[in-house]
Amino acid sequence: MKKTAAILFCLCLLAAFAAPAAFAAPQQTINVCNWGEYISSGAEGSLNVVAEFEKRTGIHVNYTNFDTNEGLYSKLASGAADYDVIIPSDYLIQRLIAEDMLETLDFSNIPNYKYITDESKKLYFDPEDAYSVPYTYGYVGLIYNKTMVSPPPESWAALWDPQYAGKLLQFSSPRDAFGTAQYLLGQNINTTSQADWNAAAQKLKEQAPLVQGYVADEIYGIMEGGNAALAPYYNGDYLMMHDNNEDLAFVYPKEGTNYFCDSMCIPKGTRNKQAAEQFINFLLEPDIALANAEYIMYATPHSAVRSNPDYSLRDNEILYPKAETLPKTQIFENLPPKVLTQMNTLWTEILQSRGGGGHWLIWIVLAAAAVAVVVMLVRKLRDNRR
Amino acid sequence: MRKKNSPWLNAPYVLWSALFILAPLALVAVFAFTDQAGRFSLASFEYIAQNQQLYLKTFGDSLAYALEATVICLLLAFPLAYFMANARQRTQRLLMMLIMVPMWMNFVICTYSWRSILEDHGILNTALAWLHGLVSKEAFRPPALLDTPGAVVLGMVYNYLPFMILPIYTVMSKLEPSLTEAAQDLGANRWRVLEQVVVPLSIPGVVSGVTMVFVPSVSTFYISQKLGGGSSLIGDLIELQFLGSAYNFSLGAALSLILMAIVLVCMLVMKQFSDGEESAFVV
Structure with a gap:
C-alpha cells in the first residue's frame, strides 16, 4: 500500500515537471x-x-x-x-x-x-x-540621518570623520568605494596610475576602522532603521529609503561625484x-x-x-539637480584587466585592515591538536613495540 | 554470507560523480594552470606568491573563523547529542524535529534574518535597551553586534550546528546499553563511563561532524558577506575573482585549488584521531 502510494507520488512529481513542457502552446x-x-x-x-x-x-x-x-x-x-x-x-x-x-x-x-x-x-x-x-540615469551622493549628523555634510570628508565611527557605511562594490576616496583626493576615477590607486587605497584603509559595514542592498534596512548615520549611495535608492524614514537627507558632496546611466x-x-x-x-x-x-x-x-x-x-x-547645485561629475569607464586585478587585491587589503580581532582560539586548538597527534603517535609506536 | 551486489548498482552514482564532481574539479585544475587565453601559465600562482602576505592572512583568517565555529559547534552539540541519545523516545523525536525545522528554510533567508536580530536597533539590542532602562537612567549605547567577526562565527554555528549534532547523535544512539552497564558493574562512576566508554566510541561521529562543519565554514562567502559587513575570507576572495570586476577566473581557480589542498591536509590530520575506529564517516 505504502509502496503504491510512493510510486504514485513520484509519478505525480514527474508529471508536474513534464507537463508544462508538453502542453504549453x-x-x-x-x-x-x-x-x-x-x-x-x-x-x-x-x-x-x-x-x-x-x-x-x-x-x-x-x-x-x-x-x-x-x-x-x-x-x-x-x-x-x-x-x-x-x-x-x-x-x-x-x-x-x-x-x-x-x-x-x-x-x-x-x-x-x-x-x-x-x-x-x-x-x-x-x-x-x-x-x-x-x-x-542617476548620481551618487551622501545619504545622512538628520537626527545623527549635524551640521549637514558638504564633503566626502564626512565619511572620514571619527565623530561618526561605527556609524558609517561604505559601498561593498570596490569600484564605487574607491570612487568616494578618489573624489576626495581629486583623482580621475578612471586612472591607470598605480600610485593613484595606492593613494586611494591608503585613504580607504584609514577609513576602515570607522566603517560599520561594507554594504549593498542591506543599506535599505540599515538606513531606514536608523542604524547608521552616513552612507554613500545612489540618488534613486535614497528616495525609496526616504519614503520609509523621513529623517534621511541627501547631499551632493562638493568635490564631485559619479554620473551613471x-x-x-x-x-x-x-x-x-x-x-x-x-x-x-x-x-x-x-x-x-x-x-x-x-x-x-x-x-x-x-x-x-x-x-x-x-x-x-x-x-x-x-x-x-539644477546645474548650480550639482558638482562636477565623472563617469566610470572600463579599466584594463591588470588594473582591475590590482584593485581587487588592494580592496582585500582594505577589508583586512578592519582588524578582525585576535583569533586566540585557533592557536589553542592547533596546539591541542598537535599535542594530541603526538601523544597518539607515541602510543601507537609503544603498542606496536609490544 | 551476503550475496555480492552487482557492480551495476554503482553505475548511477559513478556517472553522477563523474559528471558533477570530477569534471568540475578537473575544470578548476585546468583554469588554475592556464591564462585567460587558455595557454598553460603559472601566472596566477606567481601573483599569489607576490602577494603572499595578503593571501596568507586571508587563509589564516578563514581557518581561524572555521575552527572557532567548529569548536563552538562541538561544545554545543556533544552534550546535546548525549542528552538526546539517553532521553525518552518522545523527547528524542521532539528534539530532532526542533533541529530539523530551521533546515527546512532556505539558509540565505535564515542568515539574512540574523541582520534584523543583531543590528543596532534590532531585536536583541532593543531587548538589551529595555533591560538597561530598568537599572540605569543613562542613555543606552547599543554594542555593535552586527558586521563583526563574532556575527560571522555566529552565522556559521547557526547554519552548520545540525551537521555536528546529527552524526554524533546517530553514533551515540547506536551504542549498546550493555557496554555502559558493564562499565558501571565494574565500578565506574558516571564520569568514568563517559570518559572511557561513551567518548571513545563516539569519536567516529565527532570526526564526521567536525568535517561537515569545518569544510563548508572555511569556504563560505555568503555568511561572511551578510553578517560580517564586508569581510575578506577566502570564500569572498574567490567569489571576487569570478563575480568581481576583474573576472580573473584563473586566479579564482588557483585560490580554490590551494584551499582544497589545505582542507585535504586538515582532513588527514582529523583522520589521525579516528584511526583504529571502525569507520570515520558514519552519516
Missing part, C-alpha cells in the same frame, strides 16, 4: 535580465509592466534579476545564460561593445526612441547610439531579436515609462514623462 519567449526592483512590478497598486507586455503582445517574458554589473558580465562571458534584453550600466556596455558581445539595434523596430531626450543621446559609452537605449541592450546570441526590440520599444511607451519612473524612482531620459504634469517626481531636485 508554441509561444515566443524572451529572457530579460534587469537590476532588482528596477521595473514597475504591480506592487502597491502600480502597473505590472511585464504582465502588461505579455497581455498586449502575447510574447512570454522570462524576467530575472542581476545584482552587479560584474555578475552579469560573468554570466554573459561564460555563456551560462542566453538573454535577449539586458539593462547594464555605462562602463559595462562599453566593455561589451569592445568585446563584440552586443547586437546593433534596428531602430525601425523601436520608433519610441524619439522620446529620448537629447542630453541622453550619444553618450560616451555608445557614441553612435547603435547598441543601447537609455533606461534611467543604465541602458537597454541586446546581447549577441539572442534568438528573438525582433521580440527583444519590441520589448525595448514597449518600455518607452509613455504610459509604461511613466509607471516605471514612478516606481523605480530614478531619473528618466524620457521626454514625454519629463513634461507630464502627473509625474510626481518631475521637480525633484535630487533626481534632476
